Amino acid sequence: MIVGTAGHVDHGKTALIQQLTGIDTDRLKEEKARGLTIEPGFAYPEMAGGVELGFVDVPGHARFLHHMLAGSAGVDTVLLVVAADDGIMPQTVEHLQILSLLGLDRGLVALTKIDRVDAIRRRQVREEIAALLSDTPLAGAPIVEASSHSGEGVEALRDRLWTLAATQRATPAQGHFRLAVDRVFTKSGTGLVVTGTAFAGDVSRNDEVRLVPAGLKARVRGLRRQHRDSERAQQGDRVALNLAGPGISREAIQRGDWIVAEALETPLLRRLDVQLHLLEGVPAVKHWAPIHVHLGVSRLSGRLSLLEGQRLAPGANMLGQLVLDEPVHACLGDRFVIRDPGGRLTLGGGVVLDGDPPRRGQRRPERLAWLSALTECAAAGPPFDLDPPLRQALERRPDGFDLVAMARNANADAAEMTARIEALGGRVVTAQGQRRAFSQEALAALQARLLDTLAANHEREPSMLGTERGRLARQTMPELPEPVCRELLAALVERGALSAHGPFVALPEHRAALSEADEALWQRLEPFIDAASFQPPRVRDLAIAADLDEALIRSALTACARLGRLYQVRRDHFYLAETVTEMAAILQALEQQHGRIRAAAFRDRIGTGRKLAIHILEFFDRVGYTRRIGDEREIRQAGMWQ
Numbered sequence: 057m058i059v060g061t062a063g064h065v066d067h068g069k070t071a072l073i074q075q076l077t078g079i080d081t082d083r084l085k086e087e088k089a090r091g092l093t094i095e096p097g098f099a100y101p102e103m104a105g106g107v108e109l110g111f112v113d114v115p116g117h118a119r120f121l122h123h124m125l126a127g128s129a130g131v132d133t134v135l136l137v138v139a140a141d142d143g144i145m146p147q148t149v150e151h152l153q154i155l156s157l158l159g160l161d162r163g164l165v166a167l168t169k170i171d172r173v174d175a176i177r178r179r180q181v182r183e184e185i186a187a188l189l190s191d192t193p194l195a196g197a198p199i200v201e202a203s204s205h206s207g208e209g210v211e212a213l214r215d216r217l218w219t220l221a222a223t224q225r226a227t228p229a230q231g232h233f234r235l236a237v238d239r240v241f242t243k244s245g246t247g248l249v250v251t252g253t254a255f256a257g258d259v260s261r262n263d264e265v266r267l268v269p270a271g272l273k274a275r276v277r278g279l280r281r282q283h284r285d286s287e288r289a290q291q292g293d294r295v296a297l298n299l300a301g302p303g304i305s306r307e308a309i310q311r312g313d314w315i316v317a318e319a320l321e322t323p324l325l326r327r328l329d330v331q332l333h334l335l336e337g338v339p340a341v342k343h344w345a346p347i348h349v350h351l352g353v354s355r356l357s358g359r360l361s362l363l364e365g366q367r368l369a370p371g372a373n374m375l376g377q378l379v380l381d382e383p384v385h386a387c388l389g390d391r392f393v394i395r396d397p398g399g400r401l402t403l404g405g406g407v408v409l410d411g412d413p414p415r416r417g418q419r420r421p422e423r424l425a426w427l428s429a430l431t432e433c434a435a436a437g438p439p440f441d442l443d444p445p446l447r448q449a450l451e452r453r454p455d456g457f458d459l460v461a462m463a464r465n466a467n468a469d470a471a472e473m474t475a476r477i478e479a480l481g482g483r484v485v486t487a488q489g490q491r492r493a494f495s496q497e498a499l500a501a502l503q504a505r506l507l508d509t510l511a512a513n514h515e516r517e518p519s520m521l522g523t524e525r526g527r528l529a530r531q532t533m534p535e536l537p538e539p540v541c542r543e544l545l546a547a548l549v550e551r552g553a554l555s556a557h558g559p560f561v562a563l564p565e566h567r568a569a570l571s572e573a574d575e576a577l578w579q580r581l582e583p584f585i586d587a588a589s590f591q592p593p594r595v596r597d598l599a600i601a602a603d604l605d606e607a608l609i610r611s612a613l614t615a616c617a618r619l620g621r622l623y624q625v626r627r628d629h630f631y632l633a634e635t636v637t638e639m640a641a642i643l644q645a646l647e648q649q650h651g652r653i654r655a656a657a658f659r660d661r662i663g664t665g666r667k668l669a670i671h672i673l674e675f676f677d678r679v680g681y682t683r684r685i686g687d688e689r690e691i692r693q694a695g696m697w698q
């Protein structure tokens with residue numbers, strides 16, 4: 057259990073934690089000199105019987121509110137401190153509002169400095185506190201009187217907290233590991249250490265993790281939880297990680313960054329779709345207002361885009377989008393607080409719904425309906441029941457949806473999510489690390505559209521052998537990722553609904569034909585092309601060799617290429633289909649032998665000049681058989697020429 061203090065400056069938070077735990081959480085020299093907390097401080101008292109309890113002591117001064125917000129990230133229990141002499145003060149109210157916005161609903165109130173007041177005053181302040189709590193998630197929380205000076209009531213408060221910690225059921229770790237970094241330092245002999253609260257999942261020594269936003273990979277060399285060496289830590293724990301790896305240094309990471317499991321690595325997010333709530337008593341906020349956003353441990357600047365109107369009224373809720381100046385990491389259900397750009401006023405906050413909003417159509421009814429479904433899902437709290445939004449997506453998205461991005465957003469496992477989709481009657485197409493989910497009807501409709509497009513192509517281009525797969529994909533559904541389209545086409549070929557001819561596909565009944573004149577030319581030209589296998593004569597050389605007109609040859613060979621007898625590897629340079637198949641096999645063998653394909657190795661194998669070898673490799677890239685990576689290539693579609 058991690059208890060976070062809250063309350064107005066000088067109400068006795070630090071003194072109380074010291075009384076309760078014997079630990080002084082004010083570490084900084086300046087804090088000591090000024091008698092003021094600036095940075096969050098931590099205390100982990102020794103507990104008997106495996107009970108775990110940690111304290112985060114936050115500053116009360118209004119100027120350090122961003123530190124209070126950072127300290128409150130990851131806290132699960134609140135200790136609201138109110139001094140009996142002052143009573144409720146501005147930061148008592150503001151901290152309480154922030155804790156509500158962060159979704160904290162468990163905790164108690166310590167009425168401190170009771171040595172300074174009489175019984176009547178104590179009762180009066182207790183009543184004021186009860187009234188203040190009444191319409192917050194902490195309504196009805198116990199109010200315990202204590203004095204850090206006389207010690208009165210401290211034992212009773214400790215008993216309450218210790219019992220609460222002992223009876224709290226440990227939440228099982230869910231999802232992939234995420235940790236919000238609140239401190240970064242280097243320790244001689246150890247190296248880089250980051251500390252923070254684990255928001256989800258678990259981490260073990262020697263795990264590989266990612267730094268966000270730096271994107272660097274790191275190994276967990278050492279691990280401490282709640283200030284003790286450990287092999288493993290999990291959701292809810294205060295964790296210190298000793299990280300190592302290429303590029304891992306003090307400069308690569310700072311407070312507010314995240315350490316996440318590989319599976320959560322995202323292209324960095326700058327726009328987050330959210331459910332917003334504006335506090336009562338603050339000015340209304342207009343669309344595109346500049347704001348400060350506190351998310352996890354970070355403070356970011358940006359704009360507030362309203363998705364359901366031009367103005368958000370005090371006390372109201374609305375769907376919106378945070379458009380941030382810097383990239384962030386966030387998942388469904390993360391809470392955030394918004395403040396005015398001057399950082400003086402807490403305006404409201406909300407819940408992250410979708411970290412990957414579409415560029416267009418953000419206010420379309422189906423998009424808003426999707427966000428509303430996610431709002432309900434997030435409101436019910438983790439573990440999230442994703443079935444209702446998934447069901448909705450299956451019903452309403454004829455082009456399917458990206459299941460990997462959706463799983464990442466919900467910090468769920470993509471394989472488990474695939475099983476959920478299948479249980480809901482949907483289908484998932486998997487290709488090259490992508491997973492796209494469709495309803496059965498949507499999938500059938502898409503396949504029918506592919507066949508229709510192909511039929512139209514055949515009618516328009518009767519002499520063509522078929523349509524190149526990539527082109528068919530772009531023609532039919534440009535918004536779908538190409539690997540997914542190719543996978544759909546492969547399934548149709550498998551079922552016999554399509555026939556495959558190298559990179560082309562055609563309806564099985566389609567028969568392309570050559571004109572008689574072209575057929576006659578082909579008979580004359582084929583021997584010339586065949587004789588020179590890897591280096592066939594170009595159109596001009598054929599014209600000389602066969603004593604024919606160049607334009608005639610070009611048109612006949614183009615017609616033959618449409619039929620799949622030849623491939624135009626570059627302008628005016630045609631190769632027999634068999635030769636292309638042979639070269640494809642050579643590439644495959646080279647890849648098997650060397651891991652990657654180098655142009656020089658290919659040139660040596662086919663015995664041509666370097667320039668021609670490169671032209672041929674570029675042809676294979678173009679048709680999607682190979683992919684170029686720097687100076688090398690790898691096979692993308694091994695089955696294309698089999």
Ligand SMILES: Nc1nc2c(ncn2[C@@H]2O[C@H](COP(=O)(O)OP(=O)(O)OP(=O)(O)O)[C@@H](O)[C@H]2O)c(=O)[nH]1
Nearest residue numbers: 065066067068069070071092093116169203204205
């Ligand atoms: N008389 C009396 N004084 C107290 C009590 N608790 C704290 N104080 C005094 O109040 C002052 C502020 O106490 P802190 O514990 O630093 O207050 P704080 O809430 O942690 O302050 P910030 O963290 O800066 O917001 C100090 O001078 C304490 O000695 C108490 O129970 N009785």
